Amino acid sequence: MTNTDWPLWEVFVRSRRGLSHTHAGSLHAPDAEFALRNARDLYTRRGEGVSIWVVPSSAITASSPDEKDPFFEPSADKPYRHPTFYEIPEGVKHL
Amino acid sequence: MTTTVPTTAALALGDDALVLSHRLGEWAGRAPVLEEEVALANIALDLLGQARVLLSLAGDEDELAYLREERAFRNLQLVEQPNGDFAHTIARQLFFSTYQHLLYARLAAGDGPFAPLAAKAVKEVAYHRDHAEQWTVRLGDGTEVSHERMQRACAALWRYTGEMFQPVEGLDVEGEKLRADWLESVGDVLRRATLTLPEGPQSGAWTAGAGRQGLHTEPFGRMLAEMQHLHRSHPGATW
């Protein structure tokens, strides 16, 4: 990082109450306060959000594509986790 | 309408917003970093929106903006000052947005003709003030170069700050109380920014008056020439 190069931040926006924050994009800022303000100006200037999180990109730990199989495939063969796995006689309500 | 709007006050506040918005618009494509392009434009757009409402209270917004002569503009000399470097722009923002925020908060709390407008604008202006304060602290307490530039900018614009506390016909605000609050707030920000409050007088030694009386500074004439030229070249045209 040169002395004029600001770090990268990831921006998460809650579009309205009741919904989770979702990743909106990233931006550069010298510090957290400016990251928050820049995010407000950039990602909510058309009223797209009611709350914002900013996280330094370097603070994110991500699963690597190499881990893809061991990480995500085991869950694919557990259909009993999903409600459609179960057969319920017709006419049974509220289930 | 139940209350009549005092035209002088509408013009004073409207012209402040119009002229400062114009100056900020000059930054487009020239800001120090892309994120700041977006921030400055946001502030400029807020101000332009306020200007349009205020001028419309006094007459036709475009006639007032484009067809008045320099002497008929009632804005503060502070807001017409050229952008200078980024430090000058930030010092101008700090001085003006602190004033505007304090003033609009008072107007919003009252029941005068500007209360509804001020109630909406005060939220926008709070953000402008925050933006200016954040930058003042970073430039003041940044590098040696930025510290020096910021201190110089504050000193250069200081002489235009006294005008803000002059009484304006139709605005029920106690000037000296406003000045005290303003000094306290600006003083606090400058301290946090490791800057000192400029020492000189808050107004120039010219008893003829200043912007509120229609007397402006040299750069303002050129600014208006640019702003009004196209509109005036096509009398009666609609756009």
Added chain:
Amino acid sequence: MATAAAHETDRTAAYGTDDGATDAYERAFDAAVAADERIEPRDWMPDAYRATLVRQIAQHAHSEIIGMQPEANWITRAPSLRRKAILMAKVQDEAGHGLYLYSAAETLGTSREELLDKLHSGRQKYSSIFNYPTLTWADVGAIGWLVDGAAITNQVPLCRCSYGPYARAMVRICKEESFHQRQGYELLLALSRGTPEQHAMAQDAVDRWWWPSLMMFGPPDDESQHSAQSMAWKIKRHSNDELRQRFVDICVPQAESLGLTLPDPDLRWNEERGHHDFGPIDWTEFWEVLKGNGPCNEQRITQRRQAHDEGAWVREAAAAHAAKRAARGPLTTETTGATRA
């Protein structure tokens, strides 16, 4: 380097140098593209795919920020306060679009600083259209209608581009761009229906912007060096000529409604093709402007560089302040003023 951990691909660690492994990854990549799945930042991708994307996204980002200049040229002279507000908002959007796109490029492991440096030193290009001057107010309208119109025609298919972050940036951009084109059209309509002087101003602008707009789709298909591979990778979805034809067909009736003439004597409906025929494009002009000989190449890049250089002390100050504060220890909410999530 300022790449996010979330974006970073530690390629040697993840894939080694084993050719067999690379082959398997390549097959997975090809299969994903073929199945119309999106490629995401940490997925394996061929070097050439990555390079093509960086080049294209960077050029796109640069175009947004250089493109601010010709329009910003009229902000201080906008003839009504309504138009002034619209124009400011539009130029602001362009800065925002530049930011979205630089972010997308950064997911490929190239920092914005690096990309800006390449722009400033002429190693990366921006759209040639912005090397033309805005001489009158009507040019603001012509840019909105024709230049943004051409850009949208190009960009809508990019919302389905195979690279996820680019596609997502384009979705956001296209949503916001639709106002740009409409405001341009409305602006020209007001002029066309205005005084004779205003009408002439509008016609003059369309005369000057029409041909350069057609050039925005790039060289004809048989001369386009990157097209075939980009289409195979689904970065690009339609050929240059296809999109150009689509644009002409859209513009002809719009020009009629405007009451303005498109400056092409050969322009006519071809019943057999079901498209409009149009006259030959001056590709010499295109290549010359691309090479740097357009009316504003020098001016645009000089202003960009100047803004960047003059802003250096500001960026340095903010970075220095952040470093000082970090050294002083954690912040309190009182000093940050940050709002709670």
